[in-house]
Amino acid sequence: MMNEPAVVMKDVMKSFDGGKDYVLKGINMEIPRGSLTAIIGFSGTGKSVMLKHLLGLYKPTSGSVRVLGTDLSKLSPDQLTKFRCRFGVLFQSAALFDDNTVLENVCFPLYEHRRDLKEAQVVRIAEQKLEEVGLDPKHFGKLPSQISGGMQKRTGLARALALDPEILIYDEPTTGLDPILTEMVDNLILSTHKSRPGTTSIMVSHDLSAAFRIADHIVMLDSGKVLLFGTPEDFFKTDIELVKKFVNKGMKHQ
Ligand SMILES: Nc1ncnc2c1ncn2[C@@H]1O[C@H](COP(=O)(O)OP(=O)(O)O)[C@@H](O)[C@H]1O
Ligand SMILES: [Mg+2]
Incomplete structure (x- = not known):
């Protein structure tokens, strides 16, 4: 329904x-x-x-x-994994991948779940999400350890928004x-x-x-x-x- x-x-x-x-x-x-x-x-x-x-x-x-509208108990493990794309999640720690740049962190869920997209499209979406949460493009190529705690939160949020979730x-x-x-x-x-x-x-x-x-x-x-x-x-x-x-x-x- x-x-x-x-x-x-x-x-x-x-x-x-x-x-x-x-x-x-x-x-x-x-x-x-x-x-x-x-x-x-x-x-x-x-x-x-x-x-x-x-x-x-x-x-x-x-x-x-x-x-x-979906009873979660009715989903198979595969269906559940797919269903989770409808969520964006941000925990207390932003849980970023330390060895990946800010931009790569946001690209990650797109590479994982949007195999239909070309690399340039993935990058464009990730850049848009980072801009949406107010991160200056000059930080996109930095590692999480090179940006402030506030910017790490913004990056985590941009990653949570990458797949345009219905529930945050x-x-x-x-x-x-x-x-x-x-x-x-x-x-x-x-x-x-x-x-x-x-x-x-x-x-x-x-x-x-x-x-x-x-x-x-x-x-x-x-x-x-x-x-x-x-x-x-x-x-x-x-x-x-x-x-x-x-x-x-x-x-x-x-
Ligand atoms: N995987 C688990 N196994 C056993 N007990 C758990 C598990 N996860 C949470 N708990 C217990 O459930 C209770 C509620 O935890 P939690 O939901 O994390 O509390 P909070 O309201 O602070 O978020 C706590 O007593 C915690 O120890
Ligand atoms: Mg808790």
């Missing part, structure tokens, strides 16, 4: 030890298409494990995960960055989202003020369950004590 939400999780449970302990304890969630959704919650509460279910890297012990996933993209770089990356996430209408952006963030500033939907996980899903406004007027506590504490520490 084309109008289905970008992500639909139903009763998703995940155990890594054969059912003694559950990391995800029945996640029910719908992430609307075209939204910028932030996932928040205490550390160790299942946010990254949940993201890995969206990407099909983990299979739920029970329950179902539908992404862009960020897992703690600003953890460990200084405040100026954090704001730059948050603004980059927002401008990337806005310049690509229809793209669904999902960001796990420990940075509550950023989540409230840029996201249109917020999910709070706690102990493997969804505590609250709503707009930033819903979060400010909630009566759920744990959410209030988390929000007040998080906003104070910024």
